[in-house]
Amino acid sequence: MAFSDDVRRIRAIVWKDLTTERRSKAGFNSVASLGVTILVLFGLALGPDGKALHDAAAGALWLAILFAGVLAFNRSYQVELDGGALEALLLYPGARWAIFAGKLIANLIFVTLMLVIVVAVGIVLFSVDVPATWPRIVLIMMLGVVGIVSLGTFYAAMSSRSRAREVLLPLLLYPMLIPVLLAAMSATKALLFGDVMNEAGAWMQMLVIFDVIFLVATFLAFEYVIEV
């Protein structure tokens, strides 16, 4: 009974956040465009040598997702704060973690959609040959995105309500995400080059471990962060 209420609450928040995004579109369009722009800039910094671009494709892709994603996380709370809606959200009866879960899932969908666009552009710009093991790359991308979004949604709950939110979120978030980035970049790169050293599996394990630890930690800590 109580749990099904929480699920309904989560679904309502996800639906609300995504509807806001769908109706305005400006947010998603600008964030996705920024992701593509960052890829272009990486191309300019690393190119025009085709091999160098090809070697750096995995790293550039993940950094583009990270840099653009950060904007999405602050937005997700900023929209609430502008209308004074976060207080109202907190006043509704029910568990606080449901708010976090709702925002987390909405951000996951948002970043995944952006990822599809950025990856498609990246394949073209960096002349990536999609390997036969592409389902594993998709899996790694999902695991990486879960890590980035869970910590991003968590830290944005603080940074969006502080002074200097633009600088504070990346400052807090980027050092924390180093294991995710290293693992995701290395695994993606390994798979793009045929995984000759058989290392992608180990990196995938690390992603799973990171995701589980920080999903649990952020769900536990969110209560303390949102109540004040």
Added chain:
Amino acid sequence: MFPAHPNQFGPPKPAPAWLGWLAFLFFVFAQVFSVVTSPADAMMGHLQKNMYVHVPAAWVAFGAFGVVLVASLYFLWRDDERADLLAASSAEVGSLFCGLTLVLGMLWGRPTWGVWWSWDARLTTTLVLFLIFVGYLALRSFVEDPHRRGQWSAAVGILGAINVPIVWMSVQWWRTLHQIQSNPRGLSPVYLRGLLLNVAAFTLLTIWFIWRRYEAARYERAAEHAAQAAALGGYNA
């Protein structure tokens, strides 16, 4: 919730002056002793002396961050603002020693390895830890409300501490999958004695620094409470 009255905990226990003097004199003694008694290293020469400041600084930096973790957990558990102030003081001192570790390591690395920086697991993890705590201190300076500041920075401190072993593991893998790192050699007792002496001296210094900083933080908070109360036309503190 925080106490309405600034003197609920009474005035902080001041760090005794003798402890400061003891820490300082012990530090001077340990430095002189270790530099004088240790012979020039076969490979590194007198560069080896850097070990007596670099390694203890690294140890106390990690120790100070351990204090941040424990104090943050205690703060979330008991909502005792003294734990928050202890965590903040410890994070400041820890960041100082962490920065010192990095700079001293670079000064040693340049003549020894020929480069200022190497992306090995220990260096990179120390740098990441430093960055995490720079973020922690930045967060504290950007949040006005003391209770909010306490809760938020405790969460950041705990998550940051959890991440340290994971960062270490990931960098280790990243390195070993590409290039093998040389193994540290065993330490001869001549050097070990000086090292342990300096670790003790640095630990004493760190305790003194944190204590002093904590004392100041307590007075700052008491002043904030008093100003708040005065603004509300409250009690005569």
